[in-house]
Amino acid sequence: MRKLLGHTLRLGIASDGLALVRINRLFGRAPVLLAEQRLDLFAPDALATGLSALFADHAPGGWTVSVVLADELIRLWQVTPPQEATRMGDLEGAAALRFQHLFGSPPAEWVIRADWDAARPFLASAAPLNLLDGLQLAAETHRFHLVDIRPQFVAALNQWRQARRAGAWFGQVHGGVLSLAAYDGAVLMAVRSSPIPAGADRDWLEAHVAREALRVGVGRPERLQLCGAAPAAWGSSPGRLKFACSLLEQNAGDGWSDLARLARTGAPA
Amino acid sequence: MKRTRIDFAPPGLRRTLFRTPPRLIFMLPAVLAMCVPAGVMTQRYVEQQQELTDLQAALAVRSAPPPVLVAAAPKVTLAPAQVTAVNAAVGQLNLPWRDLAAALADATPASIALLALEPDAKRRTLRISAEAKNSDDMLAYITRLQAEEWFTSVVLMRHEVMQEDPNRPLRFQVSVQWGTP
Numbered sequence: 010m011r012k013l014l015g016h017t018l019r020l021g022i023a024s025d026g027l028a029l030v031r032i033n034r035l036f037g038r039a040p041v042l043l044a045e046q047r048l049d050l051f052a053p054d055a056l057a058t059g060l061s062a063l064f065a066d067h068a069p070g071g072w073t074v075s076v077v078l079a080d081e082l083i084r085l086w087q088v089t090p091p092q093e094a095t096r097m098g099d100l101e102g103a104a105a106l107r108f109q110h111l112f113g114s115p116p117a118e119w120v121i122r123a124d125w126d127a128a129r130p131f132l133a134s135a136a137p138l139n140l141l142d143g144l145q146l147a148a149e150t151h152r153f154h155l156v157d158i159r160p161q162f163v164a165a166l167n168q169w170r171q172a173r174r175a176g177a178w179f180g181q182v183h184g185g186v187l188s189l190a191a192y193d194g195a196v197l198m199a200v201r202s203s204p205i206p207a208g209a210d211r212d213w214l215e216a217h218v219a220r221e222a223l224r225v226g227v228g229r230p231e232r233l234q235l236c237g238a239a240p241a242a243w244g245s246s247p248g249r250l251k252f253a254c255s256l257l258e259q260n261a262g263d264g265w266s267d268l269a270r271l272a273r274t275g276a277p278a
Numbered sequence: 279m280k281r282t283r284i285d286f287a288p289p290g291l292r293r294t295l296f297r298t299p300p301r302l303i304f305m306l307p308a309v310l311a312m313c314v315p316a317g318v319m320t321q322r323y324v325e326q327q328q329e330l331t332d333l334q335a336a337l338a339v340r341s342a343p344p345p346v347l348v349a350a351a352p353k354v355t356l357a358p359a360q361v362t363a364v365n366a367a368v369g370q371l372n373l374p375w376r377d378l379a380a381a382l383a384d385a386t387p388a389s390i391a392l393l394a395l396e397p398d399a400k401r402r403t404l405r406i407s408a409e410a411k412n413s414d415d416m417l418a419y420i421t422r423l424q425a426e427e428w429f430t431s432v433v434l435m436r437h438e439v440m441q442e443d444p445n446r447p448l449r450f451q452v453s454v455q456w457g458t459p
Contacts, residue, residue: 015300015303017296034300035300035301035303073292073296075296076287078286120286122284122285122286123284124282124283124284125283132282132284133284134284134286136286141286145288154292155287155288155293156287156292156293156296157285157287157293157296158285158286158287159284159285159286160284163282163284166279166282167281167282170279170280170281170282171279173279175279195279
């Protein structure tokens, strides 16, 4: 595959498939879906086989590849730094302890990365060690350069960070799941995910946000900003609204599959 | 809002370059364009520094005090006799007294009383007048002088028993010659 100036590949990895998207970081043109591959990621050697099939017509040798991991593959949690934390090891220990407390097992088979902050609660994420090893092996096999591996929600947070308003909650709709980042002012308090029931309307959204605010222990937001394939009915309309809701992707129903949308998450809109 | 820095990719140069905003590449021509005048100005600066160094060197030469002219010493003409006398005096002054005294001290035992030393720098000889209790001491002394490496020849010139002295010592004279330094 011929590489042009500014082009880079984005690889989306979900539990049910892979997708490959080409983007141009330099001139901001629309992403191009190159291939999709359905698979069961938890089957033996599924990642290596699936990537070989995905790259069959699009050899990625020499390309830089960004990987987006679906949220069901990773774990996201909020960590409160210990008081008087002075070393990086203090924060890493706190993140590992919190992981064990939340998920019931030590993070031996996981790799933890976080937005480390010694003064305020920070977001941490864990990815399976064998998945990252498989990606590294695939990079060596297919001779591409792994330059970015992020959870989808983190990629979305960064993609829309310039559009986000202070104090507003941020949400992502993907694969029938609503992930919410609950903020108290500018401080991220929690990330919570919930399946969206069939026929969920604006009333359901308002009730859900109110419940999540109570669970997290913060006030209900004045604004919710949603990316992804959110129903248009969730957008603000005049009248009986408890909070404003902005849909950041107006053309969410542009015919892209969930896998393809996963791969392009984080790319310039 | 600030960026959330969570990334599982292995660190490396490519990742760092990837994180660099891509639009910075559009600044590359401007950076190159700035490099050209910067290079020209640098070259001019170096040339001006060289000129300044040369000027300072020239100024230092110009402002230096004139060299002190040493008047030529008047040529003195000496008569051959005077030359011989001067050479003799210089030779006498150049006599290696320290080495001579050390060699004599090593060779002279307590049984020998030195009475006089008469050096002759021109001939590199030293006449030693001394007294010994008997001839055995005298001969032993001469043998020790001959063993000194510093002396090339040792010759007994004369000797006599001092009858008027109640101890009847043996007075003798030895001529020694030292080698070229």
